[in-house]
Structures are given as structure tokens and as C-alpha cells.
Amino acid sequence: MNNEKYAQISLEDLRQFEYDCFRGMGIPEDDAQICADVLHEADRRGIDSHGVGRLFMYYARVRRGQQTPETRITIERDSGAIARLNAHNGMGQPVSHKAMQMAIDKAKKYGIGMVTVGESNHYGIAGYYSLMASKQGCIGINGTNARPSIAPTWSVEPMLGTNPLTIAFPTDYAPTGGHWFADHATSITQRGKIEWYARLHKPAVKGWVINSKGENPIDTEQILKDMLEKKAALTPLGGSGEDLGGYKGYNYALFVEVMSAALSSANFLQKCLGFRIEGDKKVFEPYRLGHFFIAIDIEHFEDLETFKHTTGDILRACANAKLQPGADHIFVAGEKEYKTEIERIKTGVPLSEATQLQLLQMVDEMHLDSSKYNIDWTVEYRGSVDSQGW
Amino acid sequence: MNNEKYAQISLEDLRQFEYDCFRGMGIPEDDAQICADVLHEADRRGIDSHGVGRLFMYYARVRRGQQTPETRITIERDSGAIARLNAHNGMGQPVSHKAMQMAIDKAKKYGIGMVTVGESNHYGIAGYYSLMASKQGCIGINGTNARPSIAPTWSVEPMLGTNPLTIAFPTDYAPTGGHWFADHATSITQRGKIEWYARLHKPAVKGWVINSKGENPIDTEQILKDMLEKKAALTPLGGSGEDLGGYKGYNYALFVEVMSAALSSANFLQKCLGFRIEGDKKVFEPYRLGHFFIAIDIEHFEDLETFKHTTGDILRACANAKLQPGADHIFVAGEKEYKTEIERIKTGVPLSEATQLQLLQMVDEMHLDSSKYNIDWTVEYRGSVDSQGW
Numbered sequence: 001m002n003n004e005k006y007a008q009i010s011l012e013d014l015r016q017f018e019y020d021c022f023r024g025m026g027i028p029e030d031d032a033q034i035c036a037d038v039l040h041e042a043d044r045r046g047i048d049s050h051g052v053g054r055l056f057m058y059y060a061r062v063r064r065g066q067q068t069p070e071t072r073i074t075i076e077r078d079s080g081a082i083a084r085l086n087a088h089n090g091m092g093q094p095v096s097h098k099a100m101q102m103a104i105d106k107a108k109k110y111g112i113g114m115v116t117v118g119e120s121n122h123y124g125i126a127g128y129y130s131l132m133a134s135k136q137g138c139i140g141i142n143g144t145n146a147r148p149s150i151a152p153t154w155s156v157e158p159m160l161g162t163n164p165l166t167i168a169f170p171t172d173y174a175p176t177g178g179h180w181f182a183d184h185a186t187s188i189t190q191r192g193k194i195e196w197y198a199r200l201h202k203p204a205v206k207g208w209v210i211n212s213k214g215e216n217p218i219d220t221e222q223i224l225k226d227m228l229e230k231k232a233a234l235t236p237l238g239g240s241g242e243d244l245g246g247y248k249g250y251n252y253a254l255f256v257e258v259m260s261a262a263l264s265s266a267n268f269l270q271k272c273l274g275f276r277i278e279g280d281k282k283v284f285e286p287y288r289l290g291h292f293f294i295a296i297d298i299e300h301f302e303d304l305e306t307f308k309h310t311t312g313d314i315l316r317a318c319a320n321a322k323l324q325p326g327a328d329h330i331f332v333a334g335e336k337e338y339k340t341e342i343e344r345i346k347t348g349v350p351l352s353e354a355t356q357l358q359l360l361q362m363v364d365e366m367h368l369d370s371s372k373y374n375i376d377w378t379v380e381y382r383g384s385v386d387s388q389g390w
Numbered sequence: 391m392n393n394e395k396y397a398q399i400s401l402e403d404l405r406q407f408e409y410d411c412f413r414g415m416g417i418p419e420d421d422a423q424i425c426a427d428v429l430h431e432a433d434r435r436g437i438d439s440h441g442v443g444r445l446f447m448y449y450a451r452v453r454r455g456q457q458t459p460e461t462r463i464t465i466e467r468d469s470g471a472i473a474r475l476n477a478h479n480g481m482g483q484p485v486s487h488k489a490m491q492m493a494i495d496k497a498k499k500y501g502i503g504m505v506t507v508g509e510s511n512h513y514g515i516a517g518y519y520s521l522m523a524s525k526q527g528c529i530g531i532n533g534t535n536a537r538p539s540i541a542p543t544w545s546v547e548p549m550l551g552t553n554p555l556t557i558a559f560p561t562d563y564a565p566t567g568g569h570w571f572a573d574h575a576t577s578i579t580q581r582g583k584i585e586w587y588a589r590l591h592k593p594a595v596k597g598w599v600i601n602s603k604g605e606n607p608i609d610t611e612q613i614l615k616d617m618l619e620k621k622a623a624l625t626p627l628g629g630s631g632e633d634l635g636g637y638k639g640y641n642y643a644l645f646v647e648v649m650s651a652a653l654s655s656a657n658f659l660q661k662c663l664g665f666r667i668e669g670d671k672k673v674f675e676p677y678r679l680g681h682f683f684i685a686i687d688i689e690h691f692e693d694l695e696t697f698k699h700t701t702g703d704i705l706r707a708c709a710n711a712k713l714q715p716g717a718d719h720i721f722v723a724g725e726k727e728y729k730t731e732i733e734r735i736k737t738g739v740p741l742s743e744a745t746q747l748q749l750l751q752m753v754d755e756m757h758l759d760s761s762k763y764n765i766d767w768t769v770e771y772r773g774s775v776d777s778q779g780w
Contacts, residue, residue, distance in 0.1 A: 081471045082501030082690050111472030112504045112684075116691060139649070154720045157712035167645050180648075182641035188634050205633045214715040237635050238627050240714075243595045244578055244634075245627050251572035251723045252642075254708065255557050258570075259529070262700040263691040269707050294502075300472050301506060301653035310652040317659050318644070322547035324630075325604040330544045333641045 004199070005378035006350035013373040014052060014349050015040045017359070021055055024366035025062045026069035031094040038093045038124035041131070043349050046340030047183065049192035050125040052349065056358035057122065058091070060387035066274065066284045067121045071095055076118075076264075081110040084264050085117045089286045092123030096142075096291055100129040103295040104136050111300035117291045118264030122146075127183030129293055130168035134179045137304050139169040139296040143256040145289055148270045150187045151233035152254075153240075153247045156212045158233040159269050162187045163256035170304070172312035173332065175319070177341065180311065181334030186253040187234040191227065194220050207239045216240060228389075259292040266290025282388065353379045361385060394589070395768035396740035403763040404442060404739050405430045407749070411445055414756035415452045416459035421484040428483045428514035431521070433739050436730030437573065439582035440515040442741065446748035447512070448481070450777035456664065456674045457511045461485055466508075466654075471500040474654050475507045479676045482513030486532075486681055490519040493685040494526050501690035507681045508654030512536075517573030519683055520558035524569045527694050529559040529686040533646040535679055538660045540577045541623035542644075543630075543637045546602045548623040549659050552577045553646035560694070562702035563722065565709070567731065570701065571724030576643035577624040581617065584610050597629045606630060618779075649682040656680025672778065743769045751775055 009017070018039050022032035035058070042051035061067050071090025077083055083102050087095035099115040106113025123129075126142055133140025146161030162185035171180050189208045197204055198220035206216050209223050211232040217223055226232035236249030261268035267288035274287045298307045315332045323330065351359070360381035363370045399407070408429045412422035425448070432441035451457050461480025467473055473492050477485035489505040496503025513519075516532055523530025536551030552575035561570050579598045587594055588610035596606050599613050601622040607613055616622035626639030651658035657678040664677045688697045705722045713720065741749070750771035753760045 077691060079690055080500035081503075082686075084691050110470035110500050112502055113471075114502045114686065151714075152708045152711055152720050154714050154717040155708070155711040156714050159708055159711050165642075167641070169648060180644075182638075182645065184635075184638050184641070186638075188628065207634055210714070212712070214717075237638050238578065239634060244597055244629060245574075247721070247723070248572075248574050248576075248627050251557070251574070252555075254570075254704070254723070255572065257704060258559060258701055262697050262704070263686075263688070265692070265700075268700070268704050296472075296504065296653075298653070300469055301467060301474050302655070307652050310655075310658070311648055314644070314647060314652070314658050318542045318545070318549055321542055321545040321549050322602065324541075324544050324546050324600070327544040327604075330542050331637070333637070333644070 004353050006352060007356055007376050007378045008348045008350055009373060009375045010348040011040070011044060011344060013375070014043055017373045018052065018055055020368055021059065021362050021366065024362070024368060025059055027091060028070060031071055031091060034097045035091060035093045035124075038128045041128045042125045044341045044344055045337035046344065047125050047127070047337065049190065052351065052359075053355050054124070056362065056385075056387070057390040059362055060390040061121070064284055066286060067091065073098060081106045081113050083115045085115060086264070087117055087120040089119055089121065089288070092121040092289065092291070095120055096123040096129055096293070097132070099291065100132050100140065100142065100293040100295065103293045104133050104138055107138050107295035107297040107300075112294065112296050114292065114294045116259075116264040116293075118266040118288070119286070120266070120289045120291055121287050122289070123291060125183055126164040126166035127168065127181055130166050130183070131179060131181060133295040134168035134170050134181070137170065137298055139167070139298065141165075141167050141294040142292060143260060144291040145257050145260040145266065145268060145272055147272055147274060147287075149191065149234045150236050150250070150253050151210055153236065153242060153250045156210050156214060156233060158227070158230060160250070160253040160257055161272060162190050162234065163253040163260070165252055165256050168334070169311060170298070170308050171315060172308040173315040175338065176315070176332060176334040177338035179334055180315065180332060181337060186237055186249055186256060188237055188239065188249070189234065191234070194223055198224055207235060209233065210235050210240050260290035263292065264290045351375070357382065357385050394743050396742060397746055397766050397768045398738045398740060399763060399765045400738040401430070401434060401734060403765070404433055407763045408442065408445055410758055411449065411752050411756065414752070414758060415449055417481060418460060421461055421481060424487045425481060425483045428518045431518045432515045434731045434734055435727035436734065437515050437517070437727065439580065442739065442749075443745050444514070446752065446775075446777070447780040449752055450780040451511070454674055456676060457481065463488060471496045471503050473505045475505060476654070477507055477510040479509055479511065479678065482511040482679065482681070485510055486513040486519055486683065487522070489681065490522050490530065490532065490683040490685065493683045494523050494528055497528050497685035497687040497690075502684070502686050504682065504684045506649075506654040506683075508656040508678070509676070510656070510679045510681055511677050512679070513681060515573055516554040516556035517558065517571055520556050520573070521569060521571060523685040524558035524560050524571070527560065527688055529557070529688065531555075531557050531684040532682060533650060534681040535647050535650040535656065535658060535662055537662055537664060539581065539624045540626050540640070540643050541600055543626065543632060543640045546600050546604060546623060548617070548620060550640070550643040550647055551662060552580050552624065553643040553650070555642055555646050558724070559701060560688070560698050561705060562698040563705040565728065566705070566722060566724040567728035569724055570705065570722060571727060576627055576639055576646060578627055578629065578639070579624065581624070584613055588614055597625060599623065600625050600630050650680035653682065654680045741765070747772065747775050
């Protein structure tokens with residue numbers, strides 16, 4: 001661990017703070033509630049790459065006019081069990097919330113529903129939307145494309161986004177809190193984890209990254225520099241080359257890219273960069289991301305309680321399988337997150353120094369009353385932080 | 391390479407041979423056509439773990455009464471965009487063909503369709519059914535559970551099947567022959583590949599397998615022995631532990647298990663073993679596998695030609711990305727298989743000595759006229775081969 005001093009804030013206060021920030025950015029009330037909810041879900045479950053630490057990213061993008069705070073949603077297609085929406089460069093969260101709810105409503109009617117979204121932006125944790133479906137008795141599946149990060153097998157160039165393929169379903173297996181919940185990228189890891197390791201002065205795991213020389217570097221500081229200059233890329237799940245199945249991760253990332261972009265005329269691959277270089281100037285552009293949302297209504301196939309019990313039996317059997325020597329527990333997806341949730345309801349959420357500086361800047365620039373939230377700040381406001389990388 | 395002498399057979403002759411064998415097992419004409427088609431697709435595309443080398447497996451299972459040659463299909467649910475079928479322990483191929491065609495028909499009507507199958511058996515290459523959808527202007531997705539092989543993360547016990555999650559879609563990217571085609575297990579590798587390496591006296595790649603000591607062994611002979619005795623298991627995509635994302639592969643395998651088993655009351659995990667031990671006797675039992683099939687009609691979302699062009703652009707960009715030093719080509723899914731197809735149309739299919747011995751046994755026992763097929767056998771019939779492992 002490094003010497004960073006964390007501030008604690010209760011979940012309720014943090015949610016209110018996030019809501020106020022979104023309102024301060026000019027996001028309408030209902031949309032700001034959804035945006036805060038999505039961040040809150042990540043904060044609760046300890047998915048800290050996508051919680052309060054991302055709030056400033058939305059602020060930076062809205063402030064520089066890269067995306068609009070108001071989200072005008074148009075329905076481009078709506079036919080039977082499917083629909084296709086356009087977010088017109090607004091916030092990714094409200095359009096995604098609407099899209100998944102439409103998919104769920106269609107699933108309740110037809111058994112399965114699918115909705116795609118074009119011209120959108122970062123939508124927070126993908127898992128939020130799959131959980132929406134799970135809480136309404138459905139299997140929820142969704143994904144999005146994103147900034148180019150993953151190199152295809154035998155390439156060293158960042159092309160595909162980290163492209164999460166995210167799934168949730170209801171289960172009676174208690175350690176999950178009622179929902180199996182797999183929320184992860186189709187790369188081995190993501191930039192946020194490498195940044196975290198760099199702050200702790202820890203090396204990366206060999207294989208997370210491939211650089212332009214074809215090596216798998218572990219120096220996290222160097223990796224972060226090289227990634228910015230396109231001299232390093234993330235590897236797909238399965239790693240570099242084909243020996244450990246890297247082409248499978250590459251294929252799943254590509255599938256998510258196609259489902260997100262090719263059914264709703266969204267940007268894809270390197271068009272999702274969010275900026276262009278003019279001379280020596282970085283000119284920000286809309287991301288125009290795409291997402292897809294699928295809901296499968298369980299009751300159309302099987303009694304819901306039977307399904308929960310069957311999936312519970314499957315998860316119990318996995319959890320009780322023979323342990324690897326030295327290991328003490330077999331997890332199922334969503335279990336760690338549920339454990340964190342129970343803990344954070346009691347202890348609140350830790351805010352890193354970097355996150356606090358971002359929050360303090362938003363407080364200052366949007367004239368919020370920070371005394372409202374009971375934060376024991378461990379740093380003092382030192383002025384604007386660099387937002388170019390967001 | 392080892393010193394094995396391969397026989398060559400033309401694709402047409404091989405398909406006829408396979409059809410005749412399926413007929414000889416007592417499979418009705420239409421179903422035998424489908425069974426032969428599925429094998430043929432694997433033979434054409436060089437997916438040799440699932441081509442003619444699997445024919446004897448179906449023969450062994452039908453002959454010992456583990457599954458029935460006639461496939462009575464009942465529709466348990468049929469509502470809107472979904473249906474649920476039961477194969478009553480018949481052949482996996484005809485029921486899966488019917489299920490995917492139903493999903494496609496529903497997709498043409500509602501935009502998306504999904505059909506599950508319970509009480510089924512090995513259905514051949516998963517990719518066949520996704521390709522059916524792709525050929526009809528849909529994105530095809532399907533999967534199945536299977537004999538327990540994969541150990542969950544932090545376990546060493548085979549629990550999950552190799553559980554393919556298989557996808558195809560149409561594209562104008564010429565090197566694929568018109569279809570992006572990702573047909574693979576959610577484990578890093580599969581038993582068939584380890585058997586192949588053992589025949590060539592090659593070591594396994596470190597990480598493919600975990601044994602009960604928690605090691606990643608590479609001695610292929612020993613691995614095969616240990617796998618039979620449940621002392622070794624396949625690792626999920628991402629490998630052992632969590633460092634390289636093994637929990638993601640475990641989660642995707644688990645998702646396929648749930649989609650296959652929990653919506654159609656199929657067997658799951660270790661119930662899919664296909665036998666039980668009574669005293670020192672192996673008593674064969676039905677597998678009662680489950681499958682799922684999803685079709686997404688592209689025209690509901692986007693003009694088909696536009697979609698093919700967009701996916702073509704995505705694949706072209708990936709194929710033209712910066713090469714890893716030492717690599718000379720970036721593949722996309724389905725490209726290698728299409729190349730093999732073009733080659734095999736000219737050269738036919740190689741039959742290993744082991745496969746020939748199986749074919750000769752079926753010729754003998756089902757009284758087929760092998761002179762009909764123009765095979766330059768490189769071995770002579772030596773009587774029954776061991777079928778206990780199938």
C-alpha cells in the first residue's frame with residue numbers, strides 16, 4: 001500500500017453529492033437521478049474503476065462540450081421484440097436505462113427483447129443494466145464499445161475497446177445477494193487497474209499488455225506512457241498470441257464491437273477515440289459509442305423460483321468443488337461485490353486523494369456546498385486538475 | 391509430425407459415407423441428412439475435433455442404447471419470440487437444427503428469437519447452427535453444456551463443460567468467405583487437442599490444465615490419464631487463478647451452463663457425465679444436455695448490405711492493424727476455416743489411422759459397401775476398437 005490518505009464518505013452522502021454534481025453540469029432532474037444511481041451502484045459494490053472516481057470524467061466532457069448534458073432520445077426503430085435508439089451525443093446513462101427497460105418490457109411480452117443505442121457516450125458500469133433485468137426476473141446481457149485499447153491477436157495496435165460483455169441473472173445462492181453478476185471487460189485487464197498499480201508502485205502482471213516491440217512489459221509507469229502514445233495495447237482475454245486462447249478474447253471483444261456499433265450506426269474501433277490531433281492541438285470530438293441490451297424473461301421458459309433454485313444448485317456445486325491447494329474459497333460472480341456492499345453500507349466509501357481533488361474542483365467551479373456531505377477531506381483544494389486525459 | 395499414414399477421401403464421398411453410417415445406426419432419412427451435414431461442415435472447415443473423427447462416438451452411444459437414433463421432438467413452450475424444446479434423448483443435431491431454424495423464423499418476425507433445448511445429446515460443432523443464422527441474414531449465437539471438464543477459478547475439479555459460446559454474422563470481408571465465424575469453447579483448449587498433442591509426442595502449453603496438486607502440467611500422456619481420474623481439469627479462458635482473468639472465462643462458461651440447462655430442465659455440471667460407476671462397472675446413462683439458440687435479424691436494425699459493409703470495415707481495420715514483430719498476418723474469425731475449405735474442396739479430407747479403424751469397424755458391423763467411397767485405406771481392419779471412452 002502507498003501512503004495515500006483516504007477520506008470516508010457515507011453511501012447516502014456520496015449519492016447526494018454525485019446527484020448534485022450531475023445537476024450542476026446541467027443534467028435534468030430525472031436523468032441526474034439515473035446518472036447518480038449508476039455511479040452509486042459501482043460505489044456500493046466496490047467497482048471503484050467506475051464509481052465516484054469517474055464523476056470528474058463526465059464533468060470534463062460536458063464542460064468542454066464534447067457531450068451534451070441533456071439527452072435527447074429518439075427511437076429510430078421499434079418493431080416487435082427489438083428497438084434501436086439514438087442518444088444524439090447526450091449522457092450514456094439515461095439512454096441506456098431506457099434501452100434496458102424497453103428490452104425488459106419487450107421480454108415480458110415476447111420472451112426476449114433487444115435494444116441497441118447509437119451516438120452515445122460512456123454509460124458507467126455495464127453491470128448496472130444487466131442487474132436491472134435480473135431484478136425484474138430476467139437474464140440481462142449488455143455491452144458497449146469504447147476507446148481503442150485491445151490489440152487483435154498478432155497485432156500490437158490498440159483497436160478494440162475494452163468492450164464489456166456483462167451478464168446477470170437471479171439466483172437463490174445467498175452469498176451473491178440474489179444476483180449472479182459478471183461485469184467485466186473482454187480484455188484481461190483495463191487501464192484503471194494499471195493506473196492503480198502504478199500508484200502503488202507495483203509491477204503489472206506479465207501478459208496484461210503488449211508493446212510495439214511485441215514484448216509483454218510490466219513497468220506500470222512506462223506502460224501508461226506507452227499506451228498514451230499507442231506504443232502499447234491491452235491484450236484480449238487469453239493474452240498475446242494463440243497459445244492460451246487469446247484469439248477467443250479478441251473474438252468476444254469483436255463481437256461486442258459489432259453488436260454495439262453495426263446495428264445502430266455508431267462509431268467503431270479507432271473512430272471512438274474522442275479527439276483528433278490538429279497540428280499540436282488536441283481537438284475533442286463526440287465519441288458516438290454504441291451499446292446493446294438484451295433481456296430474457298425467465299418465466300417464459302421456466303418457473304422463476306425453479307430457475308433460481310437450479311442456478312443456486314449450479315453455483316453451490318461450483319463453490320463446493322475441490323479447492324486448489326493454498327486456496328480457501330471458490331467465488332461465484334457477484335459474491336465479492338455483495339460482500340463489499342454489506343461492508344460499505346456500514347463504513348462508507350474511501351475517496352483517494354486524486355478523487356478528492358477532482359471533487360473539490362467541482363465543488364469550487366459549480367459552487368456546491370460541500371459542508372452538506374460530511375466528508376473528512378484529507379487534502380486541500382489546489383486548483384484545477386488536468387482533464388486532458390479524460 | 392509423427393509417422394502416421396493418412397488416407398484421403400473427397401468431401402463428397404465422405405459426406406455420403408457419413409450419411410450411410412447415420413442411416414445404418416437407425417437414424418431416419420431427414421435426420422441423417424442433418425447429422426451428416428453437421429459433420430460435413432466440420433470436415434470442410436478443418437474443425438477436425440468435431441468432424442469424421444466424431445462419427446464413431448455417435449455410433450458407440452447409439453449402439454449401447456445411451457441415446458436413441460430416432461429423435462422425438464416435443465415443443466414444451468412456444469410463445470412469441472421464444473420456444474423450449476425437448477429432444478427426449480434423441481440425436482442432438484436434428485433438434486438443434488430445428489431449434490435454430492425456429493429462432494431464425496421468430497427473429498424474422500419479431501427481430502430476435504431464442505429457443506432452448508432440453509434432454510439432448512452432443513450436437514456436433516456449435517458453429518454449424520450460428521452459420522445457419524448468418525446465411526439467413528441474422529447474427530447467430532448458440533451454446534451447449536457438455537461433460538464436466540473445466541475447473542472453476544481456485545478449484546482443481548472438472549465441473550463445467552467446455553461450453554462453447556459461438557457466434558456468426560454475415561460480412562463482406564472476403565477472406566472469411568462471407569461469414570465471421572467464432573466457434574470455440576470457453577476453456578483455453580479441449581481434450582481433443584491434448585490427445586492430438588499426445589499422438590505427436592508434444593508437450594501441452596503450460597496453463598491449459600490444472601491438476602489436483604494445483605500445478606499446470608505439460609506431460610500430455612499424464613494429463614490424459616489424470617483427466618480420466620478427475621485428477622486434472624481444463625482451465626477456463628484466462629487460465630488458473632485471477633491474474634490473467636481466469637474468472638472471466640469461468641464466468642462465461644457458467645453463463646453457457648445456465649443458458650443451456652436452467653431454462654430447459656437439462657442436466658448440469660457433473661450430472662452430464664454420461665455414466666455412473668456401480669461396483670467396478672461403468673453403467674452408461676443419458677447425458678440429458680441442454681442447448682440454447684439465439685438469432686437476431688439484422689434487417690430489423692439496419693439494412694443488411696450496410697451491416698455487411700460496416701462489419702467488413704471493422705474486420706479490414708483489424709486485419710490491417712500494426713503487426714506484432716515476427717508475425718505476418720492478422721486473422722479474423724472464420725478466415726482460417728475458409729482457407730481450409732477452399733483447400734479441402736480440392737484435396738479432400740485426411741483420415742488418421744485411428745479414424746480409419748473406427749470407420750472400418752462401422753463398415754463391418756453395419757455391412758456397408760466401402761468400395762463405394764474411394765478411400766485409399768492405409769490400415770487394415772483389426773476388429774473392434776475400444777469405445778468405453780466415447
